[in-house]
Amino acid sequence: MGYVIGIDLGTSAVKALLVDREGTVRAEAAREYPLYHNYSGWSEQDPDDWVRGTLEALRELTDGLGAEADAVEGISFSGQMHGLVLLDGAGAPVRRAILWNDTRTSEQCREIERTLGERLLGIARNPALEGFTLPKLLWVRQHEPEAFSRAATFVLPKDYVRYKLTGELHMDYSDAAGTLLLDVANKRWSTEILDAFGLSPQLCVPLVASHDRVGELSSDAAAASGLSQRTGVYAGGADNACGAIGAGILSEGVTLCSIGTSGVILSSEADKDRDFGGKVHFFNHGKPDAFYAMGVTLGAGYSLSWFRRTFAPDESYDALLAGVGDVRPGAGGLLFTPYLVGERTPHADAVVRGSFIGIDGSHGRDHFARAVLEGITFSLNESVAIFRAAGKTVDTIISIGGGARNPHWLQMQADIFDAEVVALETEQGPGMGAAMLAAYGCGWFDSLEACAARFVRHGATYRPDAAAVRQYAGLFDAYRQVYAQTRGLGEALLPYRA
Numbered sequence: 001m002g003y004v005i006g007i008d009l010g011t012s013a014v015k016a017l018l019v020d021r022e023g024t025v026r027a028e029a030a031r032e033y034p035l036y037h038n039y040s041g042w043s044e045q046d047p048d049d050w051v052r053g054t055l056e057a058l059r060e061l062t063d064g065l066g067a068e069a070d071a072v073e074g075i076s077f078s079g080q081m082h083g084l085v086l087l088d089g090a091g092a093p094v095r096r097a098i099l100w101n102d103t104r105t106s107e108q109c110r111e112i113e114r115t116l117g118e119r120l121l122g123i124a125r126n127p128a129l130e131g132f133t134l135p136k137l138l139w140v141r142q143h144e145p146e147a148f149s150r151a152a153t154f155v156l157p158k159d160y161v162r163y164k165l166t167g168e169l170h171m172d173y174s175d176a177a178g179t180l181l182l183d184v185a186n187k188r189w190s191t192e193i194l195d196a197f198g199l200s201p202q203l204c205v206p207l208v209a210s211h212d213r214v215g216e217l218s219s220d221a222a223a224a225s226g227l228s229q230r231t232g233v234y235a236g237g238a239d240n241a242c243g244a245i246g247a248g249i250l251s252e253g254v255t256l257c258s259i260g261t262s263g264v265i266l267s268s269e270a271d272k273d274r275d276f277g278g279k280v281h282f283f284n285h286g287k288p289d290a291f292y293a294m295g296v297t298l299g300a301g302y303s304l305s306w307f308r309r310t311f312a313p314d315e316s317y318d319a320l321l322a323g324v325g326d327v328r329p330g331a332g333g334l335l336f337t338p339y340l341v342g343e344r345t346p347h348a349d350a351v352v353r354g355s356f357i358g359i360d361g362s363h364g365r366d367h368f369a370r371a372v373l374e375g376i377t378f379s380l381n382e383s384v385a386i387f388r389a390a391g392k393t394v395d396t397i398i399s400i401g402g403g404a405r406n407p408h409w410l411q412m413q414a415d416i417f418d419a420e421v422v423a424l425e426t427e428q429g430p431g432m433g434a435a436m437l438a439a440y441g442c443g444w445f446d447s448l449e450a451c452a453a454r455f456v457r458h459g460a461t462y463r464p465d466a467a468a469v470r471q472y473a474g475l476f477d478a479y480r481q482v483y484a485q486t487r488g489l490g491e492a493l494l495p496y497r498a
């Protein structure tokens with residue numbers, strides 16, 4: 001029996017999936033690690049926590065396999081995007097990683113806009129957003145010149161883990177697209193952007209395709225993980241590209257809704273010149289020479305995890321959400337906006353913060369829990385609306401991530417998106433996409449499509465309920481007004497933030 005392993009390096013935890021040739025998940029292991037929010041808007045992790053967690057999760061899988069551990073033919077990676085990991089000449093991080101949901105870089109974003117103007121969208125195909133990597137590089141150069149002077153290269157989170165496992169430095173196109181330094185259509189580092197900011201091309205590591213074999217495990221990594229040194233290591237991709245692969249979204253037609261810490265609405269694009277005017281992100285897919293567009297809600301699952309941590313720390317998500325089905329659509333007139341860490345789509349705004357509007361004496365905890373789910377889903381619906389306005393048909397949505405684990409939330413997605421929502425038979429998120437990249441890389445299949453035909457299994461379908469769709473359409477109009485009407489208040493409260 002042959003196996004592959006998909007490693008999903010998420011924001012809250014690393015998850016490793018052991019998958020057989022039929023696409024059946026035979027075992028999984030996860031390790032959590034801390035997030036550091038030293039100041040409002042900051043979000044950092046220690047890159048060596050990722051490596052430790054990954055090796056421990058791999059060890060758990062190989063211990064379970066015993067003598068069969070040698071049958072693992074390949075491993076690959078899905079990674080949280082955009083996080084800046086600066087490495088010195090010896091390959092050690094010069095500081096903690098600055099993550100995708102860190103919003104300290106507004107000033108650097110304005111500098112990028114002033115310097116590049118329209119060229120930024122022309123080359124990098126995306127606007128300057130706080131979460132992307134280039135503004136983080138400029139922030140470190142400006143505020144921590146000593147650390148920056150020690151930096152020889154930069155990589156993204158999963159690239160660092162792969163480097164520690166193999167000793168080889170690479171970045172794949174799908175993740176490189178989120179740096180703002182890639183010429184997305186031509187798949188090469190942009191010397192024009194690097195030159196505009198006086199950044200050395202030496203900072204950029206070699207680019208590879210997501211299914212490329214990039215090395216073998218070092219003897220130390222093999223010993224720590226319990227894997228054979230012959231196990232092939234394949235580059236992997238951005239978590240959203242891998243989520244799309246794992247859901248079988250490899251061509252246009254079906255849309256993806258992924259609710260992890262962030263939330264995304266994603267659509268595969270064959271045309272490298274497809275122009276959304278920067279309203280949604282446009283990145284290289286993990287499938288060779290394909291692309292995808294996506295809108296992002298920064299605090300999607302994060303809003304629910306904040307709610308649970310703050311108001312029900314001892315309860316599981318299932319217990320917390322047990323009563324939401326008893327509350328009617330609209331949460332009794334309670335509206336929530338999930339801007340806990342600012343927002344990306346459609347409001348690229350690091351300053352705005354969330355709100356509950358319409359609190360009534362009759363509301364109990366279930367109303368609040370339902371309002372949180374609805375607010376997150378309304379925010380994602382703003383991305384659905386952008387796709388529809390651009391002429392795309394959004395009638396079938398595959399839902400993945402932690403947010404796809406609750407049937408009430410899946411029905412709510414169908415009612416708010418006014419589209420059929422399809423869950424996967426077993427929800428594995430982007431880890432399955434990473435396993436598929438390893439399976440394709442190993443030569444088990446001729447294409448990712450052939451792999452998807454075997455590995456991707458649809459589960460329940462949730463159809464929109466006409467009455468709920470009507471109710472939510474009215475509420476969505478109200479939701480859309482909250483941003484403009486509360487933004488100024490958020491600014492007035494800014495000086496009081498920690």
Ligand SMILES: Nc1ncnc2c1ncn2[C@@H]1O[C@H](COP(=O)(O)OP(=O)(O)O)[C@@H](O)[C@H]1O
Nearest residue numbers: 010011012260261301304305317402403405406
């Ligand atoms: N049983 C559940 N029901 C509803 N939502 C859940 C459940 N479990 C997790 N979630 C949501 O999913 C999020 C985690 O999703 P996951 O895909 O594991 O995250 P990440 O890849 O960002 O680390 C949590 O923050 C929470 O909001």
Ligand SMILES: O=C(CO)[C@@H](O)[C@H](O)COP(=O)(O)O
Nearest residue numbers: 010011080081100260261262
């Ligand atoms: O910033 C983005 C996409 O642009 C995020 O989607 C990150 O890639 C983190 O993902 P999760 O931890 O939510 O999976």
